[in-house]
């Protein structure tokens with residue numbers, strides 16, 4: 067992506083100071099430290115690389131998909147409405163761009179959220195991680211709904227009342243803030259390593275500058291992860307566009323006032339496989355650590 | 370944001386919900402002991418729930434549950450990842466979620482107590498989380514502490530100086546503490562307690578009762594147009610039936626419809 071087209075809201079979303087509860091989670095770092103797996107800079111670097119390549123990439127994909135589903139309708143009720151078209155050209159293939167004008171209708175009103183959320187569930191083997199992801203998603207969404215009010219975010223909260231998975235909430239919030247899917251993916255990849263890195267600084271007393279150096283070294287990998295994720299989302303998005311959004315557009319054209327989250331029209335769910343081909347890299351060690359962490363007698367972080 | 374549509378799903382609205390009381394203060398000063406005392410003293414007259422912010426695991430929540438001062442289900446624990454002050458001041462999302470979950474499950478409530486993790490003299494509650502706050506010091510930290518000030522000591526709605534029973538043992542002069550606290554607090558109240566000797570902390574309970582009553586009087590209307598910044602004082606109208614209206618919109622996010630166990 068070229069620098070001038072970056073959306074400044076991305077910085078707010080990725081900032082650890084965003085008041086969305088992230089500070090209570092260590093992304094598995096606390097359990098890895100307790101197990102002795104992470105104990106110094108080299109072991110932390112390996113942990114972060116492994117996390118980025120597995121759950122980081124999957125999160126980036128889910129965030130990109132959620133952003134693509136949510137961005138276009140996000141403008142209503144906010145000042146960012148005109149960003150829609152530009153954002154559509156940025157980093158998105160043309161079928162997606164075509165669908166953007168109505169994709170929010172699909173995500174928010176036609177059941178696209180539950181399908182994507184189920185894909186996230188299927189990619190999160192550990193119940194402890196699933197719960198942690200949902201809690202963080204719920205907190206992020208509650209915060210994002212006040213910062214970037216949007217019927218799309220209301221629709222997500224309604225579609226997944228127990229709390230959407232964190233990457234989905236992140237992608238939807240990015241969309242509501244006017245960001246492009248690749249930006250959402252980058253934010254997801256970034257937070258997948260900064261959370262554990264900060265926790266390691268606190269728990270091990272590592273030199274914070276040295277840890278930030280590790281993060282800087284990962285920057286090219288973050289960008290690669292975001293591009294990979296954005297590309298991986300394309301087929302699912304095309305399928306959603308043709309099976310859900312196009313029909314949804316027709317309906318919306320005949321009933322334009324249905325464009326509010328208060329009155330979701332009953333409609334068919336998209337075919338079950340729309341997002342099935344998204345990457346599903348798993349990290350069994352992270353799964354086991356998450357389960358162990360939940361049962362640990364002493365812990366500072368929720369996850 | 371669009372002032373055109375009613376945005377009460379997003380804007381915290383104090384109307385028709387419980388008073389949120391923050392209890393903060395340094396490590397070990399007696400916050401949990403005071404919370405337990407308030408539950409003992411007020412459990413019969415007020416509908417209560419408690420959120421604890423533990424440093425490690427769920428120590429304080431477990432203590433309160435074991436103490437049998439409140440239905441264990443009404444006690445929720447939030448973990449703060451090494452940063453207790455962050456969770457009550459800079460990023461209050463997890464605490465708000467816990468408070469609202471309790472209100473949804475057990476509401477309408479009169480009072481939700483949020484006990485912060487033990488922290489330093491600068492840790493205060495965000496106004497977005499706590500409507501009123503108590504700062505708890507103890508005499509064993511030395512009689513110089515009130516003089517040191519800090520936002521907790523100077524600005525809390527009530528300063529409690531606990532463990533007066535230890536004063537002779539640590540050589541703390543209570544009159545010095547009282548004088549110094551008064552000097553920095555501009556007339557805001559200070560109460561001395563020994564929860565050890567007086568397990569219901571009557572004076573504090575009385576102060577809390579007064580605050581809860583004033584709150585209920587000001588906010589018993591579930592505000593019909595809840596957008597914008599509904600400030601307490603601007604809406605202190607006479608209410609009709611407090612109970613009936615409080616029930617429907619007990620949460621600031623009535624449309625959220627969450628249905629699960631506390632965090």
Ligand SMILES: Nc1nc2c(ncn2[C@@H]2O[C@H](COP(=O)(O)OP(=O)(O)OP(=O)(O)O)[C@@H](O)[C@H]2O)c(=O)[nH]1
Nearest residue numbers: 395396397398399400401402486487532563564565
């Ligand atoms: N002597 C005496 N001990 C007290 C009094 N109040 C509390 N304690 C004791 O002080 C210790 C700490 O009390 P807590 O209520 O756990 O203090 P806290 O502020 O909640 O502590 P953290 O949450 O860990 O910061 C416990 O051992 C209490 O029994 C008191 O009035 N007198």
Ligand SMILES: [Mg+2]
Nearest residue numbers: 400401429484
């Ligand atoms: Mg305590």
